[in-house]
Protein backbone atom coordinates (compact mmCIF):
# COMPACT_ATOMS: atom_id res chain seq x y z
CA UNK A 1 0.00 0.00 0.00
CA UNK A 2 1.44 3.36 -0.95
CA UNK A 3 0.27 6.75 0.06
CA UNK A 4 1.23 10.01 -1.53
CA UNK A 5 0.02 12.40 1.13
CA UNK A 6 2.81 14.58 2.57
CA UNK A 7 5.44 12.27 1.12
CA UNK A 8 4.44 9.45 3.48
CA UNK A 9 4.56 5.92 2.21
CA UNK A 10 3.11 3.14 4.35
CA UNK A 11 3.59 -0.42 3.20
CA UNK A 12 1.78 -3.40 4.69
CA UNK A 13 3.21 -6.88 4.29
CA UNK A 14 0.00 -8.86 4.13
CA UNK A 15 1.83 -12.15 4.58
CA UNK A 16 3.03 -10.97 8.00
CA UNK A 17 -0.13 -9.17 9.13
CA UNK A 18 -2.25 -11.36 11.40
CA UNK A 19 -5.31 -9.12 10.91
CA UNK A 20 -5.80 -9.33 14.63
CA UNK A 21 -8.73 -7.68 16.35
CA UNK A 22 -6.27 -6.60 19.04
CA UNK A 23 -3.91 -4.98 16.55
CA UNK A 24 -1.19 -3.07 18.39
CA UNK A 25 -0.69 -0.73 15.47
CA UNK A 26 -4.35 0.23 15.35
CA UNK A 27 -4.29 1.07 19.02
CA UNK A 28 -1.02 2.99 18.76
CA UNK A 29 -2.04 5.28 15.91
CA UNK A 30 -2.59 8.77 17.36
CA UNK A 31 -5.03 9.79 14.63
CA UNK A 32 -6.89 6.48 14.22
CA UNK A 33 -5.80 6.12 10.64
CA UNK A 34 -5.81 2.32 10.87
CA UNK A 35 -8.94 0.28 10.41
CA UNK A 36 -9.94 -3.15 9.21
CA UNK A 37 -12.43 -3.91 6.49
CA UNK A 38 -13.35 -7.36 5.27
CA UNK A 39 -10.37 -8.74 7.17
CA UNK A 40 -7.88 -6.35 5.57
CA UNK A 41 -5.95 -3.62 7.29
CA UNK A 42 -6.50 -0.19 5.81
CA UNK A 43 -4.55 3.01 6.37
CA UNK A 44 -6.29 6.30 5.73
CA UNK A 45 -3.69 8.30 3.88
CA UNK A 46 -5.66 11.51 4.22
CA UNK A 47 -4.95 11.64 7.96
CA UNK A 48 -1.78 9.57 8.44
CA UNK A 49 1.00 11.69 9.95
CA UNK A 50 3.86 9.40 9.05
CA UNK A 51 4.84 9.21 12.73
CA UNK A 52 5.93 5.57 12.50
CA UNK A 53 4.20 4.44 15.72
CA UNK A 54 2.45 1.61 13.89
CA UNK A 55 5.77 0.36 12.55
CA UNK A 56 7.32 0.50 16.03
CA UNK A 57 4.67 -1.55 17.77
CA UNK A 58 3.71 -4.19 15.23
CA UNK A 59 5.15 -7.44 16.66
CA UNK A 60 5.21 -9.03 13.21
CA UNK A 61 7.02 -6.16 11.52
CA UNK A 62 4.24 -6.07 8.96
CA UNK A 63 4.25 -2.28 8.55
CA UNK A 64 6.91 0.00 7.20
CA UNK A 65 6.66 3.76 7.10
CA UNK A 66 8.80 6.00 4.94
CA UNK A 67 8.68 9.76 4.88
CA UNK A 68 10.36 11.41 1.92
Ligand code: SF4
Nearest residue numbers: 029048049051052054
Ligand atom coordinates in the same frame (compact mmCIF):
# COMPACT_ATOMS: atom_id res chain seq x y z
S1 SF4 B 1 2.43 6.36 10.61
FE1 SF4 B 1 1.47 7.16 12.52
S2 SF4 B 1 -0.35 8.30 11.83
FE2 SF4 B 1 0.29 6.97 10.10
S3 SF4 B 1 -0.90 5.05 10.35
FE3 SF4 B 1 1.08 4.74 11.40
S4 SF4 B 1 0.67 5.32 13.55
FE4 SF4 B 1 -1.02 6.18 12.30
